[in-house]
Amino acid sequence: MSAISAHAGTNYLNEKKGIWSWASTLDHKRIGVMYLFSIFFFFLIGGIFALLLRTQLLSPAGSLIDAKTYNQLFTLHGAVMVFLVIVPGIAASLGNFVLPLQLGAKDVAFPRLNLMSYYIYVTGSIFAVCSIIFGAIDTGWTFYAPYSISAQGKVTLMLTAIFILGFSSIFTGLNFITTVHKLRAPGMTWFRMPLFVWGIYATSILQVMATPVLAITLALIVVERTLSVGIFNPALGGDAVLFQHFFWFYSHPAVYIMILPGMAVISELVTTFSQKKIFGYKMIAYSSIAIALISFLVWGHHMFTSGQSPLVNMLFSALTFLVAIPSGIKIFNWLATLFKGSISLATPMLYCLSFLFLFTIGGLTGVFLGTLSVDIHLHDTYFVVAHFHYVMVGGTFMAFIGGVYYWWPKMFGKMYSEKLGILGALLVFLGFNMTFFVQFYMGSQGMPRRYYNYLEQFQTLHQVSTFGSYLLGVGFLVVLINWIHALVKGAPAPANPFHATTLEWTHTQSPPITHNFEVQPVVHHEPYEYGDEPHSIHGFQGLKA
Amino acid sequence: MANINGSALFPLADHYATPEQQVDSGKLGMWLFLTTEILLFGGLFVSYACFNYLHMDVFKEAHKYLDWRLGAVNTVVLLFSSLTVVLAIHAAQKQKKYLIVINIALTIACGIAFMAVKYVEYSHKFHAGLLPGSYFTNATIANPDQAHIYFGIYFLMTGLHGFHVLIGIGIFVWLLLRTIKNDFSSQYYAPLELGGLYWHLVDVIWIFLFPLLYLIS
Amino acid sequence: MSNVAKVLGPKPHPHSVWLYWGVFLTLIVLTILTVMVAQHDFGELNIVVALLIASFKAALVAGFFMHLLFDSKFLSVVLCTSLVLLALFLLFPILDFSSRADLDSAEANFLPRDQEVYKYELEHPDQLPLRPGLQQPQKDELIFIGPGHH
Numbered sequence: 001m002s003a004i005s006a007h008a009g010t011n012y013l014n015e016k017k018g019i020w021s022w023a024s025t026l027d028h029k030r031i032g033v034m035y036l037f038s039i040f041f042f043f044l045i046g047g048i049f050a051l052l053l054r055t056q057l058l059s060p061a062g063s064l065i066d067a068k069t070y071n072q073l074f075t076l077h078g079a080v081m082v083f084l085v086i087v088p089g090i091a092a093s094l095g096n097f098v099l100p101l102q103l104g105a106k107d108v109a110f111p112r113l114n115l116m117s118y119y120i121y122v123t124g125s126i127f128a129v130c131s132i133i134f135g136a137i138d139t140g141w142t143f144y145a146p147y148s149i150s151a152q153g154k155v156t157l158m159l160t161a162i163f164i165l166g167f168s169s170i171f172t173g174l175n176f177i178t179t180v181h182k183l184r185a186p187g188m189t190w191f192r193m194p195l196f197v198w199g200i201y202a203t204s205i206l207q208v209m210a211t212p213v214l215a216i217t218l219a220l221i222v223v224e225r226t227l228s229v230g231i232f233n234p235a236l237g238g239d240a241v242l243f244q245h246f247f248w249f250y251s252h253p254a255v256y257i258m259i260l261p262g263m264a265v266i267s268e269l270v271t272t273f274s275q276k277k278i279f280g281y282k283m284i285a286y287s288s289i290a291i292a293l294i295s296f297l298v299w300g301h302h303m304f305t306s307g308q309s310p311l312v313n314m315l316f317s318a319l320t321f322l323v324a325i326p327s328g329i330k331i332f333n334w335l336a337t338l339f340k341g342s343i344s345l346a347t348p349m350l351y352c353l354s355f356l357f358l359f360t361i362g363g364l365t366g367v368f369l370g371t372l373s374v375d376i377h378l379h380d381t382y383f384v385v386a387h388f389h390y391v392m393v394g395g396t397f398m399a400f401i402g403g404v405y406y407w408w409p410k411m412f413g414k415m416y417s418e419k420l421g422i423l424g425a426l427l428v429f430l431g432f433n434m435t436f437f438v439q440f441y442m443g444s445q446g447m448p449r450r451y452y453n454y455l456e457q458f459q460t461l462h463q464v465s466t467f468g469s470y471l472l473g474v475g476f477l478v479v480l481i482n483w484i485h486a487l488v489k490g491a492p493a494p495a496n497p498f499h500a501t502t503l504e505w506t507h508t509q510s511p512p513i514t515h516n517f518e519v520q521p522v523v524h525h526e527p528y529e530y531g532d533e534p535h536s537i538h539g540f541q542g543l544k545a
Numbered sequence: 546m547a548n549i550n551g552s553a554l555f556p557l558a559d560h561y562a563t564p565e566q567q568v569d570s571g572k573l574g575m576w577l578f579l580t581t582e583i584l585l586f587g588g589l590f591v592s593y594a595c596f597n598y599l600h601m602d603v604f605k606e607a608h609k610y611l612d613w614r615l616g617a618v619n620t621v622v623l624l625f626s627s628l629t630v631v632l633a634i635h636a637a638q639k640q641k642k643y644l645i646v647i648n649i650a651l652t653i654a655c656g657i658a659f660m661a662v663k664y665v666e667y668s669h670k671f672h673a674g675l676l677p678g679s680y681f682t683n684a685t686i687a688n689p690d691q692a693h694i695y696f697g698i699y700f701l702m703t704g705l706h707g708f709h710v711l712i713g714i715g716i717f718v719w720l721l722l723r724t725i726k727n728d729f730s731s732q733y734y735a736p737l738e739l740g741g742l743y744w745h746l747v748d749v750i751w752i753f754l755f756p757l758l759y760l761i762s
Numbered sequence: 763m764s765n766v767a768k769v770l771g772p773k774p775h776p777h778s779v780w781l782y783w784g785v786f787l788t789l790i791v792l793t794i795l796t797v798m799v800a801q802h803d804f805g806e807l808n809i810v811v812a813l814l815i816a817s818f819k820a821a822l823v824a825g826f827f828m829h830l831l832f833d834s835k836f837l838s839v840v841l842c843t844s845l846v847l848l849a850l851f852l853l854f855p856i857l858d859f860s861s862r863a864d865l866d867s868a869e870a871n872f873l874p875r876d877q878e879v880y881k882y883e884l885e886h887p888d889q890l891p892l893r894p895g896l897q898q899p900q901k902d903e904l905i906f907i908g909p910g911h912h
Contacts, residue, residue: 105560106559106560110574113574174578177573178574181836182573183560183561208577208581209581209847211581212581212582212584212585213851216584216589217588223677223678223697223701227678227679227680228679229697230693230694231592231697236693236694237600239599242592242595245591296847300854307862308862309857309862311857311861315854315857554768554770555768556767557766557768564769564772565772568772576840576841577840580841580843583841583845583848584847587847587851594852597809617797620793621790624786624789624793625786627786627823630827631826631827632782637774638775639776731774734774741828742828745827746828748823749820749823752816752823753816755796756813757809757812761812
């Protein structure tokens, strides 16, 4: 493209070298890459915890690990995956890298704050690791009072870690909102922004508005542990359900912090790999904001069986049905985009299709759980576990991997092996379903969650699930090997291998120069204008539909 | 050149096209941060509201142990300090360095005065054993078993607020030093505005704390 | 991105100092009003009146001192969003507490048949409320025990 001249190979990766140049960087692209590596590192850790849990569950009275260790493992699996992997997740890594590029900006609004966000993340994760090593907690990632007030282990340390991590999330969100408002390229009106930006923007609203409540909740638990104040402890005159109100006021929007960036990625993937204009751009954009706002109205659906009043139970159940609507709108718009598109089953698209299928199941089962009468039976069973893994792993994590594959050529200037990509995607899809689909059935039959032993009748399904988790682990390993191989030996990537239409593909080289654009791009039309002759994806070993 | 006719020029960062864009971004960023503070304190207001609802008699009894006159003094002190903050910004707009310095110094003095009054209040509570949680030792109060909840909330709310006052004092000391170093002028005073926004929020929170803790009966 | 260029800044538009003093004096008057109003007992409305005056004071500070009346409308949207969310956060727990019947009372939360089950379980702890003719299982056959044991 004429907007990109041939450079002698200087780009943001090699312009300045050495550890200090990375540690002191203000470049959003480098910060995004650092986040990416950290997040995947913690994904490995959380994943290992999960595999240990599943291995224990191979037999109903297994004694691979003792009960307390089991409780610690599921607590840490949850805490690490939620706070260190999925909440920062796509937004901190891909969001940091891609958002300014898609806006035609040179950087985010506050580059120094951006670097500080990363260091806050690192600090929080160090505190978390110390807590794991020096006294792993067993309260569950939800830290329910009153147990979390009296539990042994480094509870205060872990809560401090999460408190710190919360600030990383807040500052990232603050940065992105300001960037979207103030640093768009000339000519880029709100409705000319890519949908990835809309998704990240909606996520950022939640990060800024919801996370402070988590901060005060954790601080209150710490105060109760140290000063015995009695806000949540019934023995001292407090109310344990009040803790749940506090906790879920953040943690419900938090799950939308987790899924909205995944949806943001899917909007990009579905259009690029159908080479077709996205169907219902405005509906998808509005739905992102709607999801963000409605997500604040439904937190009580985590508390249907906790002792909340029947009136409030009913209110929350009704409101929960509302929040499913914008998600459904998005799914239908994406499907309509696929219809009559020139579909290319490249690796990112395989993850995109996985998302569409798996997130639909996850979202639908969420509606089942939001139905008050049904939830009485399903609460705290494997049905819930299956539901949230379908949305978080089948949804967000599929989108995450798909997004990393998609932007990989742009980030690193290298291509990955398409064959390994396809193999990994198939293994992950198969392994994931094998692990979690049976859990819906087990939950409906009464298998409780967080149980270290179980009734014999569940053994076969548990074994299926465990073998599925091993398959899933292998799949992720294949993905990792593909990426490492690509970093070391990948073929050089062109500027726009997938014939996408957004600014990061059309106006920058792969990888981009430090200042992103040689010339400030000016935007004249909406994104996703593929013209009458959509390109099929030549030049790399993709399968064609 | 670092300044024009002796006044500091605007330092425009590389990724911004115009100074207005940079100033507006800073304001938006600071307002977003202030909303996080609102929701942070909001959690404590919710605790207050819930416990007031559940233990209204405890609250009515316990709040009598707070001296509303000291609370009123602190309210006036903070309101005055908000005034001095906007006067400092006004002075910057008029390019009157000495006036910026005076007003920032007054703001800092008000902050210190606030903390001094707070110290008086807290030491009275310490002596009377009106402390949160397991440290509560007062025997004369009407429902000692539950009064510790009230004082827990009292210390949390005023303590967190006082912590923010301290941070605000620190910010204004930094701004004072920068003013003395001629960093600001009618061309550039954005940090004063942003620091001011933070300070005003601290004032607004106290505007709500005062009646809720000291006056409701 | 750490490069910084020195340029001419935007032209400031200062307000009159008397505006600020006027707002300040209004705030002082309102503070006095707050204290005076607190001497009267409005019953349930005590808290409402106090919060109304406080909100008006806060609005003055936000509008004039924090410049919201003169700045971009979006900043006011940001503030109002956080206030709406805070209101939600206040509303639901209070609604929850105020609409809970006494949870220990069987009449409030259970249907008539369940009331009998509940009464049976209270009177016969450690026994399952089985249909007549069925035998109580052995203790060691049970993994899941009845209510009250967690």
